[in-house]
Amino acid sequence: MNFPKDFIWGTATSAYQIEGAYNRDGKGVSIWDTFCHTPGKINDNETGDIACDHYDKYEDDIKLMTELGISAYRFSISWTRIFPEGDDEIPNANGLQFYDNLVNCCLKNGITPHITLFHWDLPQTLEDDGGWLSERTINAFVKYAELICKHFSDRVEYFSTINEPQIITRMGYSTGQHAPGLTLPDDTVLEILHSLAKAHAAAVRAMRKCAKxxxxxxxxxxxxxxYPSTGSKEDIEMAKKLTFSTNKEDFLFCHQIFCDAVILGKTCEYNRSWDDVETLNPPLDFLGLNIYNGHEVSSDGIVKHGIGFARTALKWPVTPEVLCWGPVFMYERYKLPIIITENGFSCNDHIFLDGKVHDADRIDYLTRYINELSKAIDAGTDVIGYFHWSFTDNFEWHSGYNERFGLVYIDYATGRRIPKDSFRWYSQLIRR
Known part of the structure; x- marks a missing residue:
């Protein structure tokens, strides 16, 4: 493996998945609070009410991060901890204090904080008033982004506006598997995606103006x-073509439907009605990519996985080559430095008789994927960082606590943290 000396090695989390303390210190209700308290929506009716109790245990967690040796921690801020109703006149001081403490603790321990503004937990009050179909929500997001930037930009350099707009719209408003659990017509879902693009663009402009x-x-x-089956020109060209094409049945799950608009100022096949697209692309500094798997492609098209093909506990296929070719194709198209903001492995982890958590499958997965990422860098792709998903096991959305992605095992009955074998492997990789 070959990585630059200044490469960013980190781990990632999101607020709802780890913090808990869902109704403490003035926090308002988010759509995920509501969704999880609706019977039948989540595996075993589990909730993020306590999650990993990161709200109370953040100092212990950051101490573990220091032992891990990461240089950066990507986390999201809970919008309703800052503005309980989404657009309150005055921000919640307790919420700001928590994130002040978290950021300061990171810096004290030599860890660079990377803030994500929106990782899916929309204030319920805004959803009740039209959600992303309402100008109120767009304006509220800009106000929230501006406040966070003003408050933290003296200490924080890296900010992400939105995590996975494709999943927000596809699973939250089309299939209904995620909060707020709606199944809306395609045209309406595209309006929501358009609103996310407008909110992103306006927030970027506001943050540039107010940053300290x-x-x-x-x-x-x-x-x-x-990714191509071979290194032949024909296979590579077909893999690139199919990366940026989609079908009507799954048109929301593609990069270009959002990235073309907010990076290139262009529409694609499915969002040509966005007549303001040239206003949606203020300059960005990096593109975050969340990559877990991909499709093998030959010059004849997609190659079907064979019987017994390697899969994760979530039954996602294991396709390491995608962490080479995905960044290569995305960098060629968008010309922005790339950060892998999520990549990881869901494993059937458990505590062994020796009291440890041995996750050889995850180590094998990470070795294969990160080796492929090194190849992308060798090919000239400007990849500047990698964030493992996730730091700890956590609440995995509609799957509840059924899936474990962490480098650190969480014993949910006691809250105890147990670094897994992969924790030590990743630590050695970073130091090496």
Missing amino acids: RKIKIGFSSTGNLC
Whole structure:
């Protein structure tokens, strides 16, 4: 493996998935609070009410991060901890204090904080008033982004506006598997995606104006990615073509439906009605990519996985080559420095008789994927960082606590943290 000396090695989390303290210290209700308290929506009717109790245990967690040796921690801020109703006149001081404590603790321990503004937990009050179809929500997001930037930009350099707009719209408003659990017509879902793009663009402009120093702004995208079966020109060209094409049945799960608009100022096949697209692309400093798997492609098209193909506990296919070719294709198209903001492995982890958590499958997965990422850098792709998803096991959305992605095992009955074998492996990788 070959990585630059200044490469960013980190781990990632999101507020609802780890913090808990869902109704403490003035926090308002988010759509995920509501969704999880609706019977039948989440595996075993589990909630993020306590989650990993990061709200109370953040100092212990950051101490573990220091032992891990990461240089950066990507986390999201809970919008309703700052503005309980979404757009209150005065921010919640307790919420700001928590994130002040978290940021300061990171810096004290030599860890660079990377803030994500919106990782899906929309204030319920805004959803009740039209959600992302309402100008109120767009304006509220800009107000929230501006406040966070003003408050933290003296200490924080990296900000992401939105995490996975494709999943927000696809699973929250089309299939209904995620909060707020709606199944709306395609045209309406596209309006919501359009609103997310407008909110992102307006927030970027507002943050540039109010920042206390030069900051770096981006967002995290996800979607279909392909990789070639061989190094032949024909296979590579077909893989690139199919990466940036989609079908009507799954048109929301593609990078270009959002990235073309907010980076290139262009529409694609499915959002040509966005007549303001040239106003949606203020300059960005990086593009975050959340990559877990992809499709193998030959010159004849997608290659079907064979019987017994390697899969994760979530039954996602294991396709390491996508962490090479995905960044290569995305960098060629968008010309922005790339940060892998999520990549990881859901494993059936458990505590062994020796009291430890041995996750050889995760180590094998990470070795294969990170080796492929090194190849992308060798090929000239400007990849500047990698964030493992996730730091600890956590609340995995509609799957509840059924899936474990962490480098640190959480015993949910006691809250005890147990670093897994992969924790030590990743630590050695970073130091090496």
